[in-house]
Amino acid sequence: MSIETMFSICNLLKLSPNELLLGQEESATHYDETALIMAALNQCTEKQRKDALALLKLFLTAIR
Secondary structure: OOHHHHHHHHHHHOOOHHHHHHOEOOEHHHHHHHHHHHHHHHOOOHHHHHHHHHHHHHHHHHHO
């Protein structure tokens, strides 16, 4: 994953890069979910990651 994609995801999820990469000590479930998302994204091509980011942006806009 590119740094730009990671920062975009952090921005959308309102997380610091450390929180995204290392998780939060007080919330193991949050870390587990983030780790699953990161593992899935790491298996994607760059185009698939960009598409996933676009879908995530659309989803977050729709639920706000």
